[in-house]
Amino acid sequence: MTDSTLETTDRGAFYNRAVLITGGTSGMGLATARLLLDEGAHVIITGRDDARLARAAEQLDKPSGRGARLLTVRADAAVLADLDRLTAVIRERHGRLDGVFANAGVGVFQRTAEVAEDDFDHTVDVNFKGVFFTVQKALPLLDAAGGGSIVINASWTLHRGLAVAPVYAATKAAVHNLARTLGSDLAERGIRVNSISPGYIVTEMFDAANPDPASHEAIRAGVPLKRLGQAEDIAETVAFLLSPRSSYITAQDIVVDGGLTTAVPAS
């Protein structure tokens, strides 16, 4: 989203903007796709599975007219050939990108002694390597738009130690650092880069990591705002960072966690 080409109309703040969301089949990626489509964007979502992409498309298409602005592409964020194909498809369809939400991520939640090499490699491949190369491959398309905004989905776990997340949290710290470096590197091309650090957000990943509903109450009790986050909380923040409304914000991490990382609950 170049600030010089700001085009906020009654048809939506993202009218005619093209935004790539990796991992858009569920959770925060899906909620962000919904919000941006509502605001007039052309949205490209990715995922690893055709059936899940089709289900997401069906969910997003329900309000009439939105589906025409949605493109689904099966692409594994950790596979560079997939990213090349993805960017070729976007070039063909739109010729440019105004925004990227590098959101695809996996969580293998294990204590240090339990981490297997395959899990280590997979987590690093998707959460770190995947984010890096998603950004690198998208650069020519952002240049074609005259600049834009990139948002990387990190995690609150980069700010606090979590016993079951030694590898996951380190990948999130890596991409947070990447946002700073890229914010520096890409500024002269008119590209802003920020990361976000969601707290506990109710999504498929959250449910998989916390299968026992009884544990949710304990988690909630540790959040000063006394509620678990919703994917829509994150979508609003991402939309702000992708829009010109945040035109002077780059190389930052925005924490969206109900106070989890910085405040102690009152009771």
Ligand SMILES: NC(=O)c1ccc[n+]([C@@H]2O[C@H](COP(=O)([O-])OP(=O)(O)OC[C@H]3O[C@@H](n4cnc5c(N)ncnc54)[C@H](OP(=O)(O)O)[C@@H]3O)[C@@H](O)[C@H]2O)c1
């Ligand atoms: N939920 C939380 O509490 C929380 C907190 C902090 C940060 N996060 C981060 O938020 C991001 C989104 O997660 P979520 O909570 O919304 O979970 P989710 O509902 O499980 O969504 C994860 C998304 O990533 C996609 N994905 C996973 N591996 C992929 C790969 N190799 N290539 C392409 N897409 C891939 C999934 O698509 P398919 O499975 O269809 O391929 C899905 O669309 C992740 O980066 C996660 O680390 C989550």
